Amino acid sequence: MPAPALVLRGVAKVYPGGVRAVDGVDLELGAGEIHALCGENGAGKSTLAQIASGNLAPTAGTVTGAERVGLVHQHFELVLRLRVWENVLLGREPRRGLAIDAGAARERVRGLAASHGLDVDPDAVVETLPVGIAQRVEILRELARDPRVLVLDEPTAVLSPPEIDALFATLRSLARNGTAILVITHKLQEVVSHAERVTVMRAGRVVLRTLTGDTSIAAIARAMVGGELPALAARTPRATTAAFVARDLAAGDGAHALRSASFEVRGGEIVGIAGVEGNGQSALTDAVAGVLPYSGDMTLGGATLAGENAEARIAAGIRTIPQDRQTEALVLSWSICDNVALGDQTRGPMRAGATLDRAAMRTLATQIVDRFDVRTPSIQTPMRALSGGNQQKVVVGRALAHDPVLVVAYQPTRGIDVGAAALVQSRLIEARNAGSAVLLVSFELDEVLALADRILVLFRGTIVGAFERADFDRARIGALMAGAA
Amino acid sequence: MALAGADPLAGFAALLHGALGGTHQISETLVQTTSLLFPSLAVAFAFRAGLFNIGAEGQLVIGGLCAGLLGAWLTLPGWLAIPLILAAGALGGGLWGGIAGTLRARFAGNEVIATLMLNIIAGLFANYLVVGPLRAPDAAGAETAELPESSWLPALVPDTRLSIALVFGLALAALLAFVFRRTVFGYSLRAAGDAPEAARRAGIDLARTAFVAMTLSGAIAGFGGATIVAGVLHRFNVALSPGYGFIAIAVALVGGLDPLWIVAASFAFGILQSGSLTMQALAHVPKDVVTFVEGLAILGLATRRIVATRSAPA
Numbered sequence: 001m002p003a004p005a006l007v008l009r010g011v012a013k014v015y016p017g018g019v020r021a022v023d024g025v026d027l028e029l030g031a032g033e034i035h036a037l038c039g040e041n042g043a044g045k046s047t048l049a050q051i052a053s054g055n056l057a058p059t060a061g062t063v064t065g066a067e068r069v070g071l072v073h074q075h076f077e078l079v080l081r082l083r084v085w086e087n088v089l090l091g092r093e094p095r096r097g098l099a100i101d102a103g104a105a106r107e108r109v110r111g112l113a114a115s116h117g118l119d120v121d122p123d124a125v126v127e128t129l130p131v132g133i134a135q136r137v138e139i140l141r142e143l144a145r146d147p148r149v150l151v152l153d154e155p156t157a158v159l160s161p162p163e164i165d166a167l168f169a170t171l172r173s174l175a176r177n178g179t180a181i182l183v184i185t186h187k188l189q190e191v192v193s194h195a196e197r198v199t200v201m202r203a204g205r206v207v208l209r210t211l212t213g214d215t216s217i218a219a220i221a222r223a224m225v226g227g228e229l230p231a232l233a234a235r236t237p238r239a240t241t242a243a244f245v246a247r248d249l250a251a252g253d254g255a256h257a258l259r260s261a262s263f264e265v266r267g268g269e270i271v272g273i274a275g276v277e278g279n280g281q282s283a284l285t286d287a288v289a290g291v292l293p294y295s296g297d298m299t300l301g302g303a304t305l306a307g308e309n310a311e312a313r314i315a316a317g318i319r320t321i322p323q324d325r326q327t328e329a330l331v332l333s334w335s336i337c338d339n340v341a342l343g344d345q346t347r348g349p350m351r352a353g354a355t356l357d358r359a360a361m362r363t364l365a366t367q368i369v370d371r372f373d374v375r376t377p378s379i380q381t382p383m384r385a386l387s388g389g390n391q392q393k394v395v396v397g398r399a400l401a402h403d404p405v406l407v408v409a410y411q412p413t414r415g416i417d418v419g420a421a422a423l424v425q426s427r428l429i430e431a432r433n434a435g436s437a438v439l440l441v442s443f444e445l446d447e448v449l450a451l452a453d454r455i456l457v458l459f460r461g462t463i464v465g466a467f468e469r470a471d472f473d474r475a476r477i478g479a480l481m482a483g484a485a
Numbered sequence: 486m487a488l489a490g491a492d493p494l495a496g497f498a499a500l501l502h503g504a505l506g507g508t509h510q511i512s513e514t515l516v517q518t519t520s521l522l523f524p525s526l527a528v529a530f531a532f533r534a535g536l537f538n539i540g541a542e543g544q545l546v547i548g549g550l551c552a553g554l555l556g557a558w559l560t561l562p563g564w565l566a567i568p569l570i571l572a573a574g575a576l577g578g579g580l581w582g583g584i585a586g587t588l589r590a591r592f593a594g595n596e597v598i599a600t601l602m603l604n605i606i607a608g609l610f611a612n613y614l615v616v617g618p619l620r621a622p623d624a625a626g627a628e629t630a631e632l633p634e635s636s637w638l639p640a641l642v643p644d645t646r647l648s649i650a651l652v653f654g655l656a657l658a659a660l661l662a663f664v665f666r667r668t669v670f671g672y673s674l675r676a677a678g679d680a681p682e683a684a685r686r687a688g689i690d691l692a693r694t695a696f697v698a699m700t701l702s703g704a705i706a707g708f709g710g711a712t713i714v715a716g717v718l719h720r721f722n723v724a725l726s727p728g729y730g731f732i733a734i735a736v737a738l739v740g741g742l743d744p745l746w747i748v749a750a751s752f753a754f755g756i757l758q759s760g761s762l763t764m765q766a767l768a769h770v771p772k773d774v775v776t777f778v779e780g781l782a783i784l785g786l787a788t789r790r791i792v793a794t795r796s797a798p799a
Binding site for chain 2: 289291310311312313314315320322327328329330331332333334338341342343345346351354355356358
């Protein structure tokens with residue numbers, strides 16, 4: 001065991017309101033090791049990362065070595081309008097008199113990048129960079145402070161498979177030079193492929209700590225959820241009902257625009273859109289939902305869907321699970337019961353004349369809470385008081401409640417724990433079995449592979465590949481996602 | 486009050502005596518309550534839709550002006566004239582609010598700035614009219630001709646200025662409470678106010694909602710202005726409002742934007758308004774102390790909101 005670079009002893013964090021996010025954790029990071037930290041959402045991983053990097057004071061316990069820890073955030077904390085070197089050296093720029101010595105700064109960043117094998121143009125403006133490169137900038141910024149420990153919070157969530165490989169190659173070279181690396185991730189394949197040791201947390205405590213060579217993906221998953229994962233719902237043979245057809249669909253502008261897409265989603269099938277975030281997925285789903293101007297044609301069951309008109313789309317039977325549940329799907333200050341009618345406020349069964357049918361709303365809310373195992377004290381509980389996973393269950397439950405013709409699901413399991421994710425996935429399959437057409441956008445290739453009947457690969461706003469379930473080829477799809485011809 | 490160099494206890498006693506000391510005082514307090522209630526409901530209505538209507542003052546003035554002009558000109562029997570006069574007030578206020586609503590809906594203009602400027606325009610325009618072309622020839626001050634007595638709102642308590650406008654106000658509060666809690670319209674309005682992006686994706690037309698909310702908010706304030714003209718002053722003059730439309734913002738916030746609580750808050754502020762003059766006369770506490778207290782209430786509530794927003798979990 002190499003000399004520990006960071007030592008946490010009996011660390012606990014109790015938030016105001018009594019939530020014990022971290023409850024007595026010991027953790028040692030050895031110089032030169034890559035250590036994975038796993039756990040469901042709410043297990044306390046991010047809180048632990050904040051404590052380890054000295055950004056958050058623990059309620060109890062001691063941290064030794066936090067002054068030399070660099071933290072790479074899940075959501076990059078970069079100034080988008082500034083250049084790479086300006087971001088990397090922000091606040092520590094070399095000076096010449098009162099002015100910043102741009103030449104020296106550029107050279108310093110260039111040298112830093114070269115010595116770590118991180119290929120970045122110091123003069124590029126950050127907002128023009130793909131996420132994989134932007135992440136390198138964030139890593140460089142931390143490396144500029146010469147840390148002994150680097151903590152990365154979900155670094156692979158937004159990367160394509162080749163970018164993930166490149167990231168771990170960088171981390172390995174850093175580790176060889178003596179940096180201790182702590183990677184928070186829920187992708188267990190990465191854990192066993194790249195980390196030497198793994199620590200699994202559940203409900204604020206460490207429940208498993210082992211060498212990755214001595215464990216398996218299944219064992220880590222069991223430790224995370226504290227039992228066996230429920231199996232996905234079985235798929236029945238495809239039903240054929242009304243289909244959604246898009247022809248020459250284009251929407252949005254800039255780097256994330258949808259340039260041209262022609263496809264169809266038949267009733268009773270799940271069409272998965274595979275791709276790295278930012279390749280036109282949100283423009284696609286927003287155009288279908290009727291909340292973004294577009295060009296091209298869309299029909300549902302033969303009837304034309306005209307214009308940017310969310311109300312007409314909902315009336316036609318299109319339901320969406322939007323990207324951001326907290327701002328795009330829910331009114332957080334309202335109760336579950338009040339939220340279940342949103343989108344259906346102008347039609348039955350939620351409406352009765354000029355008023356809402358409160359009884360029907362209560363019935364539906366109760367059904368969703370039961371069927372989706374929403375953990376809540378009551379249907380009158382405000383949405384805000386629910387965890388992200390439970391909020392998402394309400395969003396999905398509402399979208400599937402009225403036998404939708406087409407369900408547009410954008411990252412339906414993003415940021416929710418594995419148990420809740422499995423439940424949401426099963427419900428989507430059941431909707432498909434019942435004849436709904438499902439358009440699934442996910443950045444997790446594994447999720448698309450598990451759920452889809454057909455896969456379309458989206459790259460830079462264009463569909464670059466189509467695969468039937470029988471012909472799913474992980475390597476080929478991954479390559480297309482990264483832009484291979 | 487101690488800060489203003491007066492005896493606080495005597496000040497409070499005078500305030501309460503002035504507001505609640507007898508039939509006359511109580512009815513004057515209820516007159517103030519009524520005058521505050523309409524613009525407060527107007528502010529709350531827009532607020533629920535996510536719009537900060539600080540133009541209730543201007544909408545109230547325009548409503549009062551329309552009511553005063555029509556009222557002085559009409560020679561119909563009361564049962565016909567009074568509804569028309571009140572409708573004119575609502576129409577004028579609605580139009581005034583609708584301007585800000587249109588700017589917001591069509592051009593994404595900021596309703597705070599629009600309503601603020603419309604306040605100034607309304608005030609100066611009304612001032613010009615009653616000082617100049619529409620000043621009644623026989624009037625002592627800057628005011629329009631008096632309404633025929635048949636067009637006055639019936640008094641609720643004989644020989645006081647308290648009219649049935651109070652009943653209208655209470656009925657409106659009850660109606661709005663029902664609209665917010667039960668109707669599809671109120672639900673859509675609240676969704677647009679509380680989570681605009683979620684509302685848009687739920688098929689609610691945000692631009693249309695903003696226009697409708699501002700127009701109706703203006704109509705409520707304008708109706709209130711008309712009740713002051715038809716029930717209290719019996720003519721339009723520039724002293725119609727000592728700033729009811731601004732105090733209304735505090736009342737609406739103190740009432741938590743809930744129509745029924747706003748009735749209670751209007752009464753509380755009505756006590757302050759109507760008792761302040763007595764307090765000044767008897768206890769030598771400047772009536773500006775009341776304005777000061779109202780300001781503190783707004784500041785306190787605004788701060789509480791900011792603190793609540795900041796400390797909410799991400």
